[in-house]
Amino acid sequence: MDISALDTNSAQNLGVATIVAVIVIGLLLAVFITKLVVRAIVVVVMIVLALVAWQQRSQIESAAKKCNATFFGIHVEPHNPTLKQQCQKLTNR
Numbered sequence: 001m002d003i004s005a006l007d008t009n010s011a012q013n014l015g016v017a018t019i020v021a022v023i024v025i026g027l028l029l030a031v032f033i034t035k036l037v038v039r040a041i042v043v044v045v046m047i048v049l050a051l052v053a054w055q056q057r058s059q060i061e062s063a064a065k066k067c068n069a070t071f072f073g074i075h076v077e078p079h080n081p082t083l084k085q086q087c088q089k090l091t092n093r
Helices: 008-064 081-091
Strands: none
Touching: none
């Protein structure tokens, strides 16, 4: 009798152990990949928001000179006191 030989009982146990190992590894990979995908989505959303805010900021500089600057739909008054007075004169006409 050879001890190293694989019998049907050992093969069944090895099959069950392999199935359990594949399921556990699959679950761990699913959790890791899900976290990785969520992190990637968050990074993309943050980059898009930063680009939109940057675009709004650059548009404010040019619109402030025309006294109609808005930042995400909210009217913004110019910081420059001289420009602020000119805008008040224009709106009080």
